[in-house]
Amino acid sequence: MVADHLETHASRMTLCKDLNLSRIETANARARNLVAELRNRNPTGLRDLLSDIHLDTKEIRICLDPEKLCQSLGTDPGDLDPAVICFQVPWQIKRRGVERKIIVGDYKAGPDLILIKLLDQAHDWVEQLQNGVPLKTIADKKGVTPAYIRTRSKLTFLAPKVQEAILDGTVNPEVTANRLVRMNIPPDWKTQESLFLQA
Structure with a gap:
């Protein structure tokens, strides 16, 4: 200061x-x-x-x-x-x-590195699933249960604006990896944007 x-x-x-x-x-x-x-x-x-x-x-x-x-x-x-x-x-x-x-001072949220890493992993896991790799194989390779992969893979279906906000650190500060994993994310992108983006 x-x-x-x-x-x-x-x-x-x-x-x-x-x-x-x-x-x-x-x-x-x-x-x-x-x-x-x-x-x-x-x-x-x-x-x-x-x-x-x-x-x-x-x-x-x-x-x-x-x-x-x-x-x-x-x-x-x-x-x-x-x-x-x-x-x-x-x-x-x-x-x-x-x-x-x-x-x-002035509040400037930085990117949540844990959330970014999880988003990156989720995209990787979904890509592997789309290429025919069984869920159990992905989970075994990561050393986790299939449920772990399943609950986190849903992050790839977040609205593009929400994913961009996660990457550049402008997402609502209340949005954390734990919160996203536990919640039932609405499929509508406009609803997601109103929930997760800062006003």
């Missing part, structure tokens, strides 16, 4: 106010080095920069130590824009299946 915040201000040239262009460019170059250091998981550097963190019900307010930040940027505390020193970031708890995650 802090690295993103500083990087945004550096790219907009809004780290400092009322400085000449060469001093702003110097501060921005040093800010980029600081951002790289923070992204390399330097806990000491981050701990030194933080002055105060306040957690509210919907946002985190973070204040940076102006003197430490100025040492890193090569500027005076009076030169810093106040918006650089203190900023707010939204946070929320999102549920994905049985787990809960704390999401800080």
Whole structure:
């Protein structure tokens, strides 16, 4: 969060106010080095920069130590824009299946790798079945029961838009491999899209 915040201000040239262009460019170059250091998981550097963190019900307010930040940027505390020193970031708890995650900043769901792997396997199993390979043979090769293959193969019959959403991570976060395996998936693609795609 802090690295993103500083990087945004550096790219907009809004780290400092009322400085000449060469001093702003110097501060921005040093800010980029600081951002790289923070992204390399330097806990000491981050701990030194933080002055105060306040957690509210919907946002985190973070204040940076102006003197430490100025040492890193090569500027005076009076030169810093106040918006650089203190900023707010939204946070929320999102549920994905049985787990809960704390999401800080804008929520961008990533692809569910377990669901993607299962979708890929289901396509492979259905292709083998279409080529005449017996269900028991596929199950034995995988080391599972035929029922395991049967309940998961139904994922190949999901609507194309739902399958695309699974692959690019835009499917409704409530859609998990376990949920799809256990549920009776409606055969109508429009119904599936209304159930599984984000509004």
